[in-house]
Amino acid sequence: MIPFLDIPVQALFGQLLLGLINGSFYALLSLGLAIIFGLLNIINFTHGAQYMLGAFVAWMLLNYLGIGYWWALLLVPIIVGASGVVIERLLISRLYKLDHIYGLLLTFGIALIMQGLLRNEYGASGMPYAIPPELAGGQRLGFMFLPNYRAWVIVASVSVCLGTWLLIECTRLGAYLRAATENPALTQAFGINVPLLVTLTYGFGVGLAALAGVLAAPIYSVNPNMGADIIIVVFAVVVIGGMGSILGAIVSGFALGLIEGLTKVFYPEASTTVIFVIMAIVLLVKPAGLFGRTA
Amino acid sequence: MTMVQEIAVPPLTATPTPMRAAEPAAHYGRLFIALTAVLLVAPFAVYPMFLMTLLCFALFACAFNLLLGYGGLLSFGHAAYFGMGAYITGYAAKSWGLGPELTVPLGALTGAGLGLVFGALAIRRQGIYFSMITLALAQMVFFFCLQAAFTHGEDGIQGIPRGHLFGLVDLSDDRVLYYVVLALFMAGLLGIFRIIHSPFGQVLKAIRENEPRAISLGYNAARYKLAVFVISSAIAGAAGGMKALVFQLATLTDVHWTMSGEVVLMTLVGGMGTVFGPIVGAAVIITMQNYLAHLGAWVTVVQGAIFVACVLLFREGIVGVIGRCLRWRL
Numbered sequence: 001m002i003p004f005l006d007i008p009v010q011a012l013f014g015q016l017l018l019g020l021i022n023g024s025f026y027a028l029l030s031l032g033l034a035i036i037f038g039l040l041n042i043i044n045f046t047h048g049a050q051y052m053l054g055a056f057v058a059w060m061l062l063n064y065l066g067i068g069y070w071w072a073l074l075l076v077p078i079i080v081g082a083s084g085v086v087i088e089r090l091l092i093s094r095l096y097k098l099d100h101i102y103g104l105l106l107t108f109g110i111a112l113i114m115q116g117l118l119r120n121e122y123g124a125s126g127m128p129y130a131i132p133p134e135l136a137g138g139q140r141l142g143f144m145f146l147p148n149y150r151a152w153v154i155v156a157s158v159s160v161c162l163g164t165w166l167l168i169e170c171t172r173l174g175a176y177l178r179a180a181t182e183n184p185a186l187t188q189a190f191g192i193n194v195p196l197l198v199t200l201t202y203g204f205g206v207g208l209a210a211l212a213g214v215l216a217a218p219i220y221s222v223n224p225n226m227g228a229d230i231i232i233v234v235f236a237v238v239v240i241g242g243m244g245s246i247l248g249a250i251v252s253g254f255a256l257g258l259i260e261g262l263t264k265v266f267y268p269e270a271s272t273t274v275i276f277v278i279m280a281i282v283l284l285v286k287p288a289g290l291f292g293r294t295a
Numbered sequence: 296m297t298m299v300q301e302i303a304v305p306p307l308t309a310t311p312t313p314m315r316a317a318e319p320a321a322h323y324g325r326l327f328i329a330l331t332a333v334l335l336v337a338p339f340a341v342y343p344m345f346l347m348t349l350l351c352f353a354l355f356a357c358a359f360n361l362l363l364g365y366g367g368l369l370s371f372g373h374a375a376y377f378g379m380g381a382y383i384t385g386y387a388a389k390s391w392g393l394g395p396e397l398t399v400p401l402g403a404l405t406g407a408g409l410g411l412v413f414g415a416l417a418i419r420r421q422g423i424y425f426s427m428i429t430l431a432l433a434q435m436v437f438f439f440c441l442q443a444a445f446t447h448g449e450d451g452i453q454g455i456p457r458g459h460l461f462g463l464v465d466l467s468d469d470r471v472l473y474y475v476v477l478a479l480f481m482a483g484l485l486g487i488f489r490i491i492h493s494p495f496g497q498v499l500k501a502i503r504e505n506e507p508r509a510i511s512l513g514y515n516a517a518r519y520k521l522a523v524f525v526i527s528s529a530i531a532g533a534a535g536g537m538k539a540l541v542f543q544l545a546t547l548t549d550v551h552w553t554m555s556g557e558v559v560l561m562t563l564v565g566g567m568g569t570v571f572g573p574i575v576g577a578a579v580i581i582t583m584q585n586y587l588a589h590l591g592a593w594v595t596v597v598q599g600a601i602f603v604a605c606v607l608l609f610r611e612g613i614v615g616v617i618g619r620c621l622r623w624r625l
Contacts, residue, residue, distance in 0.1 A: 009389070022385050037423075042423075043423045043426070043427065052325050054388075091603065091607065094607060095606070096608075098610075099425065100422055100423050101369045101422075101423070102610070104371075104423060104426055105559065105563065105602060105604060105605075105606050106370070106602070106606040106607070108556060108559075108602060109598075109600070109601070109602025109603040109606065110599065110603060111599070112556070112595050112596070112598055112599030112602065113595075113596050113599035113600060113603070114599075115595060115599075116592045116593065116594075116595030116596035116597075116598075116599060117592075117596055119591060119592040119595070120591065120592045120596070139593075163539050183484045228552070230428055232431055232434045232552065234432075235427040235430060236427075236434075238427065238432040239424060239427055239428055239431065269412045269442060272438040272441075272442075273439065275431075276431050276432060276434065276435035277435070279428070279431055279432075280416050280432070283416050283417075283419050283420070284416070284419075284426065287419040287420060292598075
C-alpha cells in the first residue's frame with residue numbers, strides 16, 4: 001500500500017466512503033427540509049423523527065407482514081408521507097398565519113411524541129435490519145473494498161436527489177411549486193390550488209425523509225434516537241448551504257459528509273464537531289450561506 | 296450607542312405620574328412580596344430538594360424568557376450555557392476547592408463567555424435560522440463535553456462538594472442551602488425584572504416588534520440583541536452552577552438538546568413574555584416529571600403532547616391567560 005501523509009490509502013478511502021454515505025443522508029434530508037421550508041416557511045423539526053419512522057416502518061413491514069426491502073423502498077415513503085399529509089392538514093395548517101417559531105415548536109413536539117412512543121415500544125438499543133441478499137457482498141477495487149449495499153445507497157441517493165431537482169426545475173408541477181414559493185397569493189390568483197400544493201409538498205418532503213430512513217436501516221441499526229442525532233447536523237448543513245437553492249442543499253449535503261469523513265482520518269477527535277465549526281466560519285464569512293440569497 | 300433618545304423628560308409639575316404607569320409597579324410589588332413570603336415558608340411544607348430543583352430551573356427559564364419573550368429570539372441551545380455553567384462550577388468546587396461564592400459566579404461567567412461567542416454568530420441570521428444555529432452550536436458543546444477529560448464523559452462530575460459560603464456557612468444541610476438558592480433566585484428574578492422595565496428593555500421590545508424601524512430610529516439592533524443574549528446566557532450559567540451544587544452532580548443531561556427543549560416548554564407553558572410565567576411553567580414541568588418519573592419514556596410523549604397542545608390552543612400560557620382575565624400585566 002502507498003501511504004499518503006502517513007495515512008494508509010485503504011483507511012483514507014474507507015473513511016471517504018463512510019463520509020459519502022453520511023453525505024447521502026444529509027443531502028436527502030436537507031433537500032426535504034429545503035423544499036418544505038421554501039413553500040411552508042416552517043422548519044420541519046419532525047424531519048429527523050420521520051426519517052427514523054421510515055426505518056421503523058420498513059422494519060415493521062419485514063417483521064410483521066413479511067414485506068421485504070424492495071417493496072419497503074416503495075411503500076414506506078408512501079405510508080410515512082401520508083402520515084405527514086395528515087399532520088399537515090390537522091396541525092401545521094393552523095399555524096401558517098402565526099410567527100414561524102410556532103411551527104418549529106409544534107414540529108418539535110410531534111418529534112418528541114413519535115420518539116417517545118417508539119422508545120416505549122421497542123427500547124433504545126436498536127434492532128438489526130438485514131441487507132437484502134441481492135446487495136450482499138462487495139467488490140474488491142484494489143485500493144479498497146466496496147460493499148455493494150453502500151455503493152447502492154450512494155447511487156440511490158444521488159439519483160433521487162437529481163430526480164427531485166429535475167422534477168422541480170423541468171416539469172409543470174415543479175414550475176407551480178416554484179411559483180408558489182415565490183408568491184403564493186399571485187399563484188393562487190392564476191387558479192392553482194396552493195393549499196393542496198402545500199400539503200403535497202409537505203408529504204413529498206416527508207416521503208424523502210422516510211426513503212432515507214429505509215436506506216439507512218441496514219447500515220445503522222433501527223433505533224428511536226437515530227433521527228434526533230442526525231437532524232441537528234442536517235440543520236447545520238442547511239445553514240451552511242442556505243435554503244434558497246435545491247441544488248445547494250444537495251451539494252452541501254454530500255460535501256459536508258465527505259469533509260466529515262476526511263476529518264475522521266486526519267483528526268478523529270474533531271469529527272463530530274467539524275460541521276458545526278464550518279457552520280460558524282460560513283456565518284462569519286458569508287452569513288446568508290454558500291448558496292443562499294440574502295433576505 | 297446611547298439610550299438618551301429613549302427617555303423623554305417628565306414634565307416638572309406637582310401632579311403625580313399618570314395612573315397607568317403607577318399601577319403595574321404597585322401590583323408587581325405586592326406579587327413579589329407574596330412570592331417571597333411563600334418561598335420563605337415553603338421548605339417547612341415541601342421537601343427542600345424539590346424546591347431547590349424548582350428554583351434552579353425557574354431561574355433558567357426566566358433567563359430564557361428574557362431572550363424569547365422580550366428579545367423575540369428563540370434560542371434552541373440554552374442547555375449549552377446551563378450545562379457548561381454546571382460543569383465549570385462543579386469542576387471548580389471539586390478540583391480547586393473553591394467556595395460557592397466563587398464557583399457560581401464562575402458558572403455565570405462561563406455562560407456569558409460562551410453566550411458572547413455563540414450569540415455573535417447566531418445574530419448574523421434571523422428567525423428560524425437563529426434557532427437552528429443556536430441548536431447546532433449547542434450540539435457542538437455537547438460533543439465537546441462528551442470527549443473532554445474534565446467532564447468525565449458519561450459519568451459526569453460526581454460528588455461535587457457544596458462547600459461553605461464565604462468559608463463560614465456550611466451548606467451541606469438542605470434547608471440552609473435552600474435559602475442561599477432562594478436568595479440567588481430572587482436576585483436573578485429582580486435583575487431580570489429591572490432589565491425588562493429599563494430603557495434597555497424598552498428598546499429590546501421595539502426591536503422585537505419591528506427591527507427595521509428600530510434600526511431606522513438609530514438603535515444598533517445587533518448590539519442590543521447580543522447584549523440580551525449574553526445576559527440571558529450568564530443567568531442560565533448561574534442557574535446551571537446552582538443546580539450542580541444542589542445535586543452535587545453535573546452530567547451530559549445538562550448540555551443535551553432535550554434540556555434546551557425543556558426550558559422552551561417551561562416558558563411556553565407558563566407564558567412567554569410574562570415576568571412570572573417561566574416560574575409557573577417550571578413548577579408545572581418539574582412537578583410533572585417528578586410524578587411521572589416511573590413511566591420512563593412516557594415523560595417524553597407527555598412533554599411532546601404539551602408542546603403540541605400549547606402551540607395550537609394555549610399560546611399565551613398559564614400566566615398569560617390569568618393576566619388577560621385580571622387585566623394585569625404579569
